[in-house]
Amino acid sequence: MGREYSDLQNSHPCFGGHKNNAGRIHLPVSPGCNIACKFCDRTINDVEERPGVTSKILKPEESVEILKKALEICPDIKVAGIAGPGDTLAxxxxxxxxxxxxxxxxxxxxxxxxxGLLLNERAEEIIALGLDSLTVTVNAIDPEIEAQLNDYIIYHGKKIEGVEGAKILIHNQLEGIKKVAAAGITIKVNSVLVPEINGDHIEEIAKTVKAAGAKMYNVIPLIPQHKLKDLKAPACADIEKAIWKASKHIEVFRHCQRCRADAVGVPGVSEFGDQIYQRRLRVR
Ligand code: SF4
Ligand code: SF4
Structure with missing residues (x-):
């Protein structure tokens, strides 16, 4: 069993509303992905501040040196997170x-x-690892809506497109969340808010993932890119409406910084990724 939710609120920046002054390091060890989100633009660069971006891909064994260096420079780091740039279970x-x-x-x-595509079948491995917190991105629980956000999945070596792929994805996400939550691991669900597509669906997602065992919910505003580059980024009113609807059912996290896959430091306070990952110095 992972750490209690109350413990995470005191020691994990993302579960403590960024009020506990705790830091995190993201280790970019997961390059590829097994689904095709229409808004995803994974890339290797030193400058962009958003998910899916890293300056390099690390091998698992390289994380030891990186972690030693990071803890020396930023002793506030309490969390080692893996968030891409691709999917962690792929x-x-x-x-x-x-x-x-x-x-x-x-x-x-x-x-x-x-x-979450492989969460259902890899839940036991995750539980055995003693993971403390898991974030699952669930952008729809209706396959018709999910298919507008995701072109296809690659599942057991097969490409499955549209609604068929979406059905498998949603099923595995929800069953996986149930298993992992039942083992006492704290689960946060992220939804990328695309007002034209899932704006009116957020409440249903929040209600469903809460029933499956998620503790916290995070609305991530779309960054219009890739195939959804012509859509508008959600306005503040769209985000507030989504948060308000979700908060009727589940605790909502409001401080998401949309971090890079190699972010290091206390979110919103300090950033040491340039030193740790030896990024080129940039003009901010
Ligand atoms: Fe974990 Fe996500 Fe927070 Fe990183 S940003 S520490 S992966 S919850
Ligand atoms: Fe990109 Fe993440 Fe979607 Fe994979 S799951 S396609 S990495 S946004």
Whole structure:
């Protein structure tokens, strides 16, 4: 069983509303993805501040040196997270990395993000790892809506498009959340808000994931890019409406910084990724 939710609120920046001054490091060990979100633009660069971006891909064993350096420079780091740039369950890299962390840095909170396609079948491995917190991105629980956000999934070596793929994805997300939550691991669900597509669906998602066992919900405003580049980014009123509807059912996290896959530091306070990952110095 992972750490209690109340413990995470005191020691994990994302569960404590960024009020506990705790830091996190993201280890970019997961390169590829097994689904095709229409808004996804994964890239390697040193400058953009958004999910899906990293300056490099690490091998699991390289995280030991990176973590040592990060803890030296920023002792406030309490959380080792893996959030991409691709999906953490599409390869074994994230699970290998967490096994290393469990042994070498047992004091660190282990936090993982996934799209959940393989969560149902890999739930037992995740539970055995002693993960403390898991974020699952669920953008719809209606396959017709999900198919407007995601072109296809690659599932057991097969490409499955549209609504058929969406049905499998949603089923595996919800069943996976149930298993992992039942084992006592704290679950946060992220939804990318695309007002034209899932704006009126957020309440239903929040209600459903809460019933499956999620503790917290995070509305992430769309960054219009890739195939959804011509849509508008949600306005403040869209975001507030989505948060208000979701908060009728589940605790809502309001401080998402849409971090890079190699972010390091206390969110909103300090950023050490340039030093840790030796990014080129940039003009901010
Ligand atoms: Fe975990 Fe996501 Fe917060 Fe990173 S941003 S520490 S993966 S909840
Ligand atoms: Fe991109 Fe994440 Fe969607 Fe994969 S799950 S396509 S990495 S946004």
């Amino acid at each position: 390869t074994d890299n994230a699970i290998k990395t967490f096994s290393i962390i469990k042994k070498e840095f047992p004091q660190l909170i282990k936090c993982m993000s996934t799209n």
